[in-house]
Amino acid sequence: xxxxxxxxxxxxxxFIEGLKGELDWAMKEDEETWKDVFELQKSADTLLLGRVMYxxxxxxxxxxxxxxxxxxxEIEYARLADKMQKIVFSKTLEKxxxxxxxxxxxxxxxxxxxxxxxxxxxMVLLGGAGLVSTFMNLGLINEYHLNVNPVVxxxxxxxxxxxxxxxxxxxxxxxxxxxxxxxLHYCKAPDN
Amino acid sequence: MRKLFVFNLVTLDxxxxxPNREIxxxxxxxxxxxxxxxxxxxxxxxxxxxxxxxxxxxxWRTPDAIKNDSIVAxxxxxxPKIVFSRTLEKxxxxxxxxxxxxxxxxxxxxxxxxxxxxxxxxxxSILSQFARQGLMDEYRVMVNPVVxxxxxxxxxxxxxxxxxxxxxxxxxxxxxxxxxxxxxxxxx
Numbered sequence: 001x002x003x004x005x006x007x008x009x010x011x012x013x014x015f016i017e018g019l020k021g022e023l024d025w026a027m028k029e030d031e032e033t034w035k036d037v038f039e040l041q042k043s044a045d046t047l048l049l050g051r052v053m054y055x056x057x058x059x060x061x062x063x064x065x066x067x068x069x070x071x072x073x074e075i076e077y078a079r080l081a082d083k084m085q086k087i088v089f090s091k092t093l094e095k096x097x098x099x100x101x102x103x104x105x106x107x108x109x110x111x112x113x114x115x116x117x118x119x120x121x122x123m124v125l126l127g128g129a130g131l132v133s134t135f136m137n138l139g140l141i142n143e144y145h146l147n148v149n150p151v152v153x154x155x156x157x158x159x160x161x162x163x164x165x166x167x168x169x170x171x172x173x174x175x176x177x178x179x180x181x182x183x184l185h186y187c188k189a190p191d192n
Numbered sequence: 193m194r195k196l197f198v199f200n201l202v203t204l205d206x207x208x209x210x211p212n213r214e215i216x217x218x219x220x221x222x223x224x225x226x227x228x229x230x231x232x233x234x235x236x237x238x239x240x241x242x243x244x245x246x247x248x249x250x251x252w253r254t255p256d257a258i259k260n261d262s263i264v265a266x267x268x269x270x271x272p273k274i275v276f277s278r279t280l281e282k283x284x285x286x287x288x289x290x291x292x293x294x295x296x297x298x299x300x301x302x303x304x305x306x307x308x309x310x311x312x313x314x315x316x317s318i319l320s321q322f323a324r325q326g327l328m329d330e331y332r333v334m335v336n337p338v339v340x341x342x343x344x345x346x347x348x349x350x351x352x353x354x355x356x357x358x359x360x361x362x363x364x365x366x367x368x369x370x371x372x373x374x375x376x377x378x379x380x
Contacts, residue, residue, distance in 0.1 A: 012333065012356065012373070013347040014206030025353075136339070146204070148335075150358045150373060152323075154350035160205040163341035166217070169204065171337050171367035180358035182371055186204070186337055 002116045003142035004048070006125045006132060007040055008159060009033075011149050015156030016129060025151045032177040033147060034073045040145065041080045045121040050131030051090035057126070058098050089131055109138045133162035143187050144169065150180035194303050196239070197330035198312040198319055199231060200346055201368075204335055207343030208316060214343075219336045221366050225264060232267040236308040239299075242277035244314030249285040274298075276318060299327050320349030323375075330374055331356065337367035 009026040010016055017023060027033065049057055064070045064078035086101040093103055104111050112135075115123065125135060135141050146159075173185035201218055202208050209215060240248065251257055252268040273288040276295050283290045291298050299322070302310065312319060312328075322328050333346070347354070356373035363369050 012206075012371070013345060013350075014204075018353075144204075148371070150356040152347045152350055152354035152356065154347060154352060154354065158205065160339050160341060163205070163339055165341060167339040167341075169337040169339065169367070171363070171369065174361065174363045174369055176358065176361050180356070182358065182361055182369070184204075184335070184369060186367075189337070 002118060002120055003122045004112065004116070004125055004135065004140050005040065005044070005122055005143040005145055006135070006141050007037075007145045008127060008132075009147045009149060010159050011151050011153045011156070013152045013154065013156075014158050014160065015153050016127065016159045017157040018153050019155045022153075022156070025149055025153065027149065027179050027181070029071065029073070030177065030179045030181065031073075032179065033181065034077075036145075036147075036183065037077065038080065040124060041077070041084070043122055044084065044124045046085045046087060046115070046123040047081065048123055048125045048131070048135075049086065049088050050128045050134075051088065051093055052130065053126065053128040054086075054088040054090070054093070054096070054101075058096060058101070062098055089134075108134065109140065112138075112140050129157055129159055129161045132159060133164075136160070136163050136167060137165075141188070143172070143185060146184045146186075147177075148182045148184060194305065194307050195309045195329040196299065196303060196312060196322070196327060197309060197332055198322075198328060199332045199334070200314060200319075201334045201336055202346050203338050203340045203343065205339050205341065205343075206345050206347070207340050208314065208346045209344045210340050211342045211344075214340075217336060217338045217340065219338070219366050219368050223364055223366065224368065225261070227364075227370075229263055229267065231311065232264065232271065234309055235311045236272060237302065237310040238268070238271050238273045239310055239312045239318075240273065240275045240314065241318035242275060242280055243317075245273075245275040245277070245280075245283075245285075245288075248313070249283075249288075253285065274302075295321070296325050296327065316344055316346055316348045320347060323347075323350055323354055324352070326375070328375060330359075330372065332370060332372055334368050334370045 061078045168189035169186035170189045175183035258265045355376035360372035
C-alpha cells in the first residue's frame with residue numbers, strides 16, 4: 001500500500017527551526033542529504049504540506065528555476081517538485097499559484113486513507129510541525145525519515161509539538177553522513 | 193587528561209523523562225546491559241545532580257536491583273560517586289561524596305587528576321550547566337524508538353547553540369541508536 005513518509009531535518013534536541021525561524025544549521029549544501037532527498041522524491045509522487053509552510057514553500061520553489069542564486073541541487077529539486085502532486089491542508093487558504101497543487105480543506109484522515117488505497121507511489125509529508133502532529137494523532141504516518149543534525153539549539157520549534165500520546169516506533173535504517181548528520185528511519189511499531 | 197562524558201537515554205522527541213518522570217519507555221535488554229557494564233568499567237567516577245542521584249540511590253541498593261541486575265548494581269554501589277547539590281544535607285549511598293559549591297572548579301580539578309574517565313548520568317539541569325561552562329568532553333545520547341509527545345527535555349536549560357561533531361554511532365538490535373558527539377568549540 002501507498003505510504004505516508006515524514007521527511008525532516010531536526011536538531012539533536014528535536015527542533016525543526018530555531019526560535020527566530022533559523023534553518024542555517026540544516027547544512028543545505030550537503031551532497032549526501034541531497035542524494036537522499038532526490039531518492040525519496042523519485043520514490044514518491046505527492047508532497048503533503050501544512051497551511052503555514054505551504055506559501056513559503058511555493059514562493060521559494062516556484063522561483064527557484066529562474067533564481068540566479070539557486071544551486072544545481074535546488075534547481076533539480078524544483079524540477080522534481082513541480083512534477084509532483086502537492087496537497088496543502090488548510091481551512092482558510094483560497095487559492096494557490098502552483099498548478100500542480102490541490103487544497104484540502106477538511107476530513108484529512110478520510111482524504112489520506114482514500115489516497116493510500118490508490119495504486120501509486122508514496123507520499124512525502126514535509127511539515128510543518130502542526131501538520132506533523134495532526135498526522136501523528138490521526139495515525140496516518142507510515143514511516144519517519146529523520147536527519148539528526150549535530151547541533152543543540154536550546155530552543156525553537158519542536159517537531160513533535162502537539163503529539164497527544166506515546167508512539168512506539170521500530171527502527172528500520174540508520175546511516176551516518178560525513179557532515180555529521182545521522183539518518184534514522186522508523187516505521188510504526190507493530191504493537192502500537 | 194580524564195574525559196567527562198554524559199550518557200543518557202532520550203526519546204526521539206528529545207525527552208529524558210516523561211511529564212510525570214516516567215522512564216518506563218527505557219528500551220533495555222541484554223545487549224544494553226552489556227554496554228552499560230562496559231561503560232561502567234571504563235570510568236572510575238559517576239557524577240549526578242540531586243534528582244538523578246536520589247532516583248539512582250533509591251533503586252540500586254534494593255534487593256531487587258541486586259538480584260535482577262547484579263553486575264550493574266555491584267558497579268553502581270561500589271564506584272566512587274559525586275553528587276552536586278546545594279540543598280542535600282547528607283548522602284547515604286556507599287562511596288558517595290556530596291559537593292555543595294564550586295562545581296566548576298571541582299570538575300576541573302578532577303579532570304587534571306589521573307584516572308579513568310568520568311560519567312555524568314541523567315540530570316537535565318546539571319548537564320546544561322556543564323555544557324555552558326565548557327566542561328563536557330563527550331555526549332553519548334541513546335535515542336530510543338519512541339515519541340512521548342511531552343516530557344523533560346534533555347537539553348532544557350541550554351540557551352546558546354551548541355555545535356557538535358559526530359564521532360561515532362552504534363545501532364542496537366532493539367532499535368536504540370547511540371550517538372557519540374564532541375563539542376566543536378569549548379569556551380574554556
